[in-house]
Amino acid sequence: MSVTLDERAIKSGVNDAGAVVSLHDLRVFYGNFLAVTGVTFDVPKHQITALIGPSGCGKSTVLRCINRMNDLIPGARVEGQILYHGQDICSDQVDPVEVRRHIGMVFQKPNPFPKSIYENIAWGAKINGITGNMDELVERSLRQAALWDEVKDKLQESGLALSGGQQQRLCIARTLAINPDVILMDEPASALDPISTLKIEDLMRELERQYTIVVVTHNLQQAARVSDQTIFFSLDEHRHGVLVEAGRTRDMFTNPRDQRTEDYITGRFG
Amino acid sequence: MTREHYGQELNDLRSSVVAMASMVDKAVNNAVVALVQRDVAIAQQVVADDRAINEHRWRTEEQALLVIATQAPMAKDLRMIAAVIHIVTDLERMADHAAGIAKIALQTADQSPLKPLVDIPRMSEIARSMLHDAITAFIEDDEASARAIVSRDDMVDALYEQIYRELLTFMLADPTTIDQATHLLWVAHNLERIADRVTNICERVVFAATGQLEELAVSTY
Numbered sequence: 001m002s003v004t005l006d007e008r009a010i011k012s013g014v015n016d017a018g019a020v021v022s023l024h025d026l027r028v029f030y031g032n033f034l035a036v037t038g039v040t041f042d043v044p045k046h047q048i049t050a051l052i053g054p055s056g057c058g059k060s061t062v063l064r065c066i067n068r069m070n071d072l073i074p075g076a077r078v079e080g081q082i083l084y085h086g087q088d089i090c091s092d093q094v095d096p097v098e099v100r101r102h103i104g105m106v107f108q109k110p111n112p113f114p115k116s117i118y119e120n121i122a123w124g125a126k127i128n129g130i131t132g133n134m135d136e137l138v139e140r141s142l143r144q145a146a147l148w149d150e151v152k153d154k155l156q157e158s159g160l161a162l163s164g165g166q167q168q169r170l171c172i173a174r175t176l177a178i179n180p181d182v183i184l185m186d187e188p189a190s191a192l193d194p195i196s197t198l199k200i201e202d203l204m205r206e207l208e209r210q211y212t213i214v215v216v217t218h219n220l221q222q223a224a225r226v227s228d229q230t231i232f233f234s235l236d237e238h239r240h241g242v243l244v245e246a247g248r249t250r251d252m253f254t255n256p257r258d259q260r261t262e263d264y265i266t267g268r269f270g
Numbered sequence: 271m272t273r274e275h276y277g278q279e280l281n282d283l284r285s286s287v288v289a290m291a292s293m294v295d296k297a298v299n300n301a302v303v304a305l306v307q308r309d310v311a312i313a314q315q316v317v318a319d320d321r322a323i324n325e326h327r328w329r330t331e332e333q334a335l336l337v338i339a340t341q342a343p344m345a346k347d348l349r350m351i352a353a354v355i356h357i358v359t360d361l362e363r364m365a366d367h368a369a370g371i372a373k374i375a376l377q378t379a380d381q382s383p384l385k386p387l388v389d390i391p392r393m394s395e396i397a398r399s400m401l402h403d404a405i406t407a408f409i410e411d412d413e414a415s416a417r418a419i420v421s422r423d424d425m426v427d428a429l430y431e432q433i434y435r436e437l438l439t440f441m442l443a444d445p446t447t448i449d450q451a452t453h454l455l456w457v458a459h460n461l462e463r464i465a466d467r468v469t470n471i472c473e474r475v476v477f478a479a480t481g482q483l484e485e486l487a488v489s490t491y
Contacts, residue, residue, distance in 0.1 A: 253345060
């Protein structure tokens with residue numbers, strides 16, 4: 001029997017206790033390999049949470065658990081709990097497609113549909129059951145993604161004709177069109193030039209007023225610039241990903257508690 | 271180990287602080303020697319050397335800003351660099367006080383001493399040992415030692431108080447001594463301020479080590 005997400009709880013935040021998403025003792029396996037273990041942290045509402053750490057430590061794996069994208073990887077198995085507005089979304093009885101309507105994702109490489117700018121927004125909204133004035137929805141989404149002024153006169157042109165930074169903002173607009181609650185971003189600016197990167201960061205700061213954002217980034221300065229909370233992952237002696245330290249970004253980058261965090265953010269390896 | 275060049279830049283900053291502290295220590299010592307021995311040449315050298323100390327301060331600050339701009343230091347590294355910027359400011363002000371003492375030595379060199387100078391050299395000795403220990407604590411990232419130094423400021427304050435009362439007595443007994451006594455009071459005041467600046471340095475050492483900013487001592491004056 002499938003379980004529907006509690007829309008009233010999502011809208012009211014009654015089960016949140018300040019955290020929209022809570023991970024409890026999350027463990028992720030790829031086949032028999034334990035990729036990441038013992039992950040427990042909260043994602044506060046209307047804040048940006050950054051996941052940082054060296055390559056292979058499990059931060060993207062954890063991110064993909066939050067919207068059940070790991071379901072698409074053969075052999076991937078998740079243990080533990082992820083509470084979304086108090087409801088465990090790791091359960092087999094929860095429809096992952098429904099989860100992804102509420103928890104959107106932006107990927108490292110911009111991936112607009114091979115459609116017009118307009119249809120990039122409208123098509124996704126329509127197949128997710130959103131009706132009403134599409135012109136208004138497209139404009140609103142593009143404005144929220146700080147892209148409207150650049151594309152308003154060429155909405156029928158292909159989304160693929162935009163620059164990399166514009167394509168990424170188009171993907172963000174596409175995500176916003178289906179009115180998510182949480183936006184996951186997996187290294188959203190790593191393929192972009194410095195100016196586009198800063199525009200994406202400014203956009204994230206704007207978006208956090210209405211949405212809750214979790215971002216994976218290799219760019220420590222970016223994590224320091226945009227996030228409110230930082231979660232540091234590393235590898236233990238068995239090469240399993242582990243959560244080392246979680247805290248306010250201002251504290252993590254000026255006075256981390258764990259020596260491993262200090263070593264990572266100051267670049268001391270060896 | 272990664273970031274060797276960056277590590278060397280941080281070490282260079284620390285070395286800059288040590289070098290500047292050594293210059294300041296020499297200035298304070300020589301200023302008081304010039305006063306006690308009524309040595310014009312030594313006093314003039316202290317005044318002239320103040321310029322080099324100022325330039326060292328600016329160079330160290332530029333060095334620190336360059337590391338911040340180019341290396342994006344974080345955590346303890348960032349705190350240490352912030353501490354360096356404040357410490358060289360305090361050292362530069364200490365050197366100004368030493369130059370002030372040297373100028374008084376120049377003004378009073380041709381006067382017969384009002385009294386043998388005992389407490390003023392003692393103040394200088396304590397302040398200089400505080401500075402030495404504070405810079406050692408900075409290099410060794412030693413919070414406990416930095417905190418322990420601060421209590422010696424009370425000894426400097428007590429000597430200042432003693433000097434003030436003694437000079438007041440002189441001035442009340444004989445108004446012709448007011449000019450000389452006032453000069454000695456300014457010397458004592460400069461030394462008292464030097465010791466206070468060392469407590470500021472100790473606060474920055476504690477900050478660099480722990481990330482906590484706190485006032486370790488409240489100046490009596």
